[in-house]
Amino acid sequence: MNNRKINPQDALDYHSQGRPGKIKVVPTKNTKTQRDLSLAYSPGVAEPCLAIKDNPEDVYKYTAKGNLVAVISNGTAVLGLGDIGPEAGKPVMEGKGVLFKIFADIDVFDIELNAKGVDEFIQVVKALEPTFGGINLEDIKAPECFEIERRLKAELNIPVMHDDQHGTAIISAAALLNALELVNKKIEDVTFVVNGAGAAAIACAKLYVALGARQENILMLDSKGVLNTRRTGLDAMKLEFVRDTPVDTLEDAMRGADVFIGLSKAGVLTQDMVRSMATQPLVFAMANPDPEITWEDAVSARPDVIMATGRSDYPNQVNNVLGFPFIFRGALDVRSRQINEEMKLAAVHALAALTREPVPDMVTMAYGEKNLSFGPQYIIPKPLDPRLLTRVAPAVARAAIESGVARQPIEDWEKYEHELAARLGLDNYIIRVLNNKARKDPRRVVFAEADNVKVLKAAQIVKDEGIAIPILLGNEKKIAQLLLENNIDLKGVPVIDPRSDEMIDKRNHFGELFFEKRQRRGFNIYEARKIMRERNYFGCMMVETGEADALISGLTRNYPDTIRPALEIIGMEEGVKKVAGMYIVLRPQGPLFLADTTVNLNPTAEELADITMLTAKEVRQFNIEPRVAMLSYSNFGSSRTPEAIMVREALQLVKQADPGLIVDGEIQASMAFNKEVLQDSYPFSPLIEGEVNTLIFPNLSAGNIAYNLLMEVGGFEVIGPVLLGLKKPVHILQLGSSVRQICSMVAMAVMDAQVKCTR
Structure with missing residues (x-):
């Protein structure tokens, strides 16, 4: 646990909004047709039932038992809350189930028992044995927990562990x-x-x-x-x-x-x-x-x-999530009868050995560390280290086999490790990277629309989480009223109203600086001073002059109205001819980076090449090697239309500019993701060797439609739009962004500021 400040209402909203709770059950087989349903239930379900009747071990073959753990509690020792009862403990047990799933892909039913007596508790759990592959006992008070675990381990034929112990x-x-x-x-x-x-x-x-x-x-x-x-x-x-x-x-x-x-x-x-x-x-x-x-x-x-x-928030966190998901994963995968001392010791030695290995860049990136290596401030792996699953689970499984409690030995350990690695979803990786990197060196972020409740909630979260140092722009009285009405705590956060009389000198100063930039480009000195009453112009000037490090805007304004001040005041990086917009789509298989999705309507070949280079540069900020597909309706010259030829020409320009970049095109989106067909039809493509993670669209319509479909129909979470090519960070929110999306964009702005704005 940590001491980050959590607004009680935010915690209640998190658990209650949408579908109540944190977990749900979803089918793993097709259920769309009448035939599907006949196979899933009557009459087809009789066949696996009869097979299991003849051979009870086939329950692991035909049902979910082998990947199902029960998290069981009677609520007598919940976290730091004590004996609060089984119903009150249920959110914690659901949370434990979430950790099992996201760290080791183990399914969980949480079971809260109204049973304080040892014998009663044991009797109920024993009756559940046919359903589960393992039992995780949780939040049961001492000394009863010792007797409960001891007897269940002796009397059940599936692994049991009291994680609190x-x-x-x-x-x-x-x-x-x-x-x-x-x-x-x-x-x-x-x-x-x-x-x-x-x-x-x-x-x-x-x-x-x-x-x-x-x-x-x-x-x-x-x-x-x-x-x-x-x-x-x-x-x-x-x-x-x-x-x-x-x-x-x-x-x-x-x-x-x-x-x-x-x-x-x-x-x-x-x-x-x-x-x-x-x-x-x-x-x-x-x-x-x-x-x-x-x-x-x-x-x-x-x-x-x-x-x-x-x-x-300190080095060397002793966090139980380093253990229980991977211990149960190893135990389940060999159908172990128990979790014995040999298996626990194997987990200890695997964790200790992993700490001494070189730490991958993706782990240091996730925690915002420049270097992590075995030493006094790194004696235990970090919870987000993806190697934990492939090191600890096999060690536990091997110990189960060698100690004689496994019922299904593993023959091919290399294959098993590949299967484990495939279980890890990477949809949360980017958000973890963003937040941890931002937290390492938080920067001053101007919120140009601080008279909005969602913006204020996001400002409190990033402040409390140590992600950013907020600066609010807007009417002080209105903001104060919103803070009071919504119980938002932003004490000590500066509030600046560009329209107030107190800001007249600052407006004039900013206006004069702006006039120096824009004279002979449509502004006279009076107009330059007057436009500083607009928060986007005022905020961009704060970033330009170093009074802030980044600006967030666009929640309630049209995209052009937000991007225009950034272009006029901050301008583009050296060598960049046009800015571009990128979205990050978070998928279990890993992030997808999409560009250009928001800025350039019909780019030329030269502009599309620039967009590709800007996007690849941003992808590398996440310690991810870009693998770029430049999309079209054509595959490698199959069409001779101007649109397809433009993408082909852009590819050549990219290869000349960055010969080491893994990129190919023009290529259809379906072909880019189908390596088998790509191998058969176009074996020359460098995209065959790995998964595509970056998509470059031939025009704004294609990019914009694609990310909206992925977000609304596909249901993927997205971060963006991320503006590429500006000298200093200005990021524009989608109209109606959620608080979570705003926080992600703030973290993105801070990460950019760490690179672009030296202190």
Whole structure:
């Protein structure tokens, strides 16, 4: 978790708007015809039923059981909310299901039980075994959770894991191994202080012991102090970690300790306690949402400390999503009977080993980092590292096979890894890249239409998320009223009204600068000063003079009215003859970049070549190698019409300008995506070797129609329009953009500003 500010109403709206909740069930087979329905249900469904009756293992062959996990809770220990009941815990369980799906393509039914008793809970879950390939226990209070998991593991023939216990243990253990390697200490020699004696803390201590730590080197504390022989009334799980020691308090326990493991509450660890630790101490302060000691305080107290937390805004986040999706993926794929110690240890070692490998550019890009490499601030992989699925799941599957709990061995491991990689959808990758890169170096963004509720909501989100530093243009009284009526918090954000008397000197100054640019181009000095009352002109001048880094506008205005001030004031990059517009279409297979979709009506061959080069340059900003199809209704000379010839000529100009660019045309859109037909008919095309990700349209009509169809009929999310070729970032919203789309465009503007506007 992190401490980003969330507006309560936004969270409620997110869950309630449209279809309530966060998940739905969709069919995986055709159901369009009467024959389809006859196969799906009666009479065709009888055949798989009879096959499964004869061989129960065929349930994995003919049903979804092999990819279906139950997330089961009774709501007795929900996040930091405590015993709030099964209904109140349901949003969390749905959320867990979403994580299973997006990180490992595992389907989930969330099941909330009105069953607080151990026997009752176990009886219900056991009855569900025929439905599911695995059981993820969630948010069940201690000590009941220990008994529930122990008995279910013994009595069920499918994998069961209580993630609250083992998730943190597995992830922190991988971080521990790497941190100990960096400080050149052995796990069997170091001393531990474990603050917190709940399910996660006890699971952590047990896993560390399985990795070689000595139980006598572990001091565990609960809210009443050290678990020592003078304590009474301890449950069986705590008794396992009782020590014969005179130490009672956390302060005394910390003296000379090598490792602190915190799973308790914020603020209990002081700087003096950290100072009293051994040389090169390890502090894993994992209390959520706020750690036992802040990163800043720990590093200030001991510069030699290696620190980990549960927070995403600090290095070394111990995040359970690094474990459970991939552990269950591996277990399901070999039809494992359980998740045993060997499988958990395999996950630990796979995570630790992955951290030591070179980090791909797409990961550093996603987190806005210039460089990530194994060291004190990188001892555990990042949650968005796509390699996690192909490293952790196979390690777990292999351990299941070798330990004898797998029912379906994997013969071809290379093929299995390819299948895993194909499961990952990339539709969210670009948004993650944008937000994380923007968050790394937020810039000042002018919102030219701040008298709009959606714009104000977006401004609060990007401010709270650390994506941008908003500047609002508009009438101060109207904006203040909208903020009040909609409970939007933008305290400290400057509001500028270009029409106000207070801005007369600024308007005159901007007008004079504008007149210098536009004299002899239709403006006299009076008109230049007067037009600065218009927010788009005023905002563009703020960007031009360095008072802001980017401008966002166009939500309620026509496209030409927004782009004109940008062209007149900011102008084009050196060497660019015409700006262009690009949309990014977010698909599970990866993003599609479309241009020109908004600016140039009927470009010439030279202009189309320039558009292609501008688009390829922008695609590379995402650390994606552009693979460009220049589209037409013709395939490689099959038509001799002027329109087809124009695209052909543009291709030659592009190849001359950038011989290394992977590009081909003129080509039909269907041909660009059908590699089999392309290979058979046009084996010379460089587009055969990989997936096309960039489409260049021959005219504005084609581009505009295509992106609108993909958005409205195809249902894809889009980012755009992104203006290409301006010296400084000005981005124009679609009429009626959603708050989410505005936020994405702000992040895009910030990313552009990081490149174009030096501080």
